[in-house]
Amino acid sequence: SAVISQKPSRDICQRGTSLTIQCQVDSQVTMMFWYRQQPGQSLTLIATANQGSEATYESGFVIDKFPISRPNLTFSTLTVSNMSPEDSSIYLCSVNRDMANTEAFFGQGTRLTVV
């Protein structure tokens, strides 16, 4: 398994501001992902964080709104920019050890409320 530290665990933010969420893994991992989980819903993939290159975004998500950094194989950040109440959700960092088996391990999640 992988130990993933995600912070902050929760935040209440004013609309129009930005929040950066950090994800730190205890060992080098190939793949890191950012998910959103809205209340009562399943996980929706926002993007794949690629080390050394731009993130790969899923349909409906754009870099200007959700800029992602991945400076090395153990760390990534997701920024939620220019927030609105619709961005209120749980954001989850996830890692796979490698491309072979793709079992996902999750951080504790960040519960974001935008007021």
Added chain:
Amino acid sequence: QKEVEQNSGPLSVPEGAIASLNCTYSDRGSQSFFWYRQYSGKSPELIMSIYSNGDKEDGRFTAQLNKASQYVSLLIRDSQPSDSATYLCAVNSITTNAGKSTFGDGTTLTVKP
């Protein structure tokens, strides 16, 4: 059609009964299949993975995979109140999805004492 569909819940079973959770997927190139358990307010945790046709048992949990029918299931024997949670089915395809997981909407299980 959703890529991963789970049987609609919520599912309620009495303590000690068998809980059966089902999942179908649309991508025939899928190679890896997972069941995650998510307690309310917590993040998902992996409980079972299965990669080849047939059954895989781990304690009270049995995962079943039928690639021809594009079907994967999870059986929980001797269900306990602590099994009450949302169960997420996830499917991966290295070739088409670059290792990304596609999740179903989840089935909420309640085990009544």
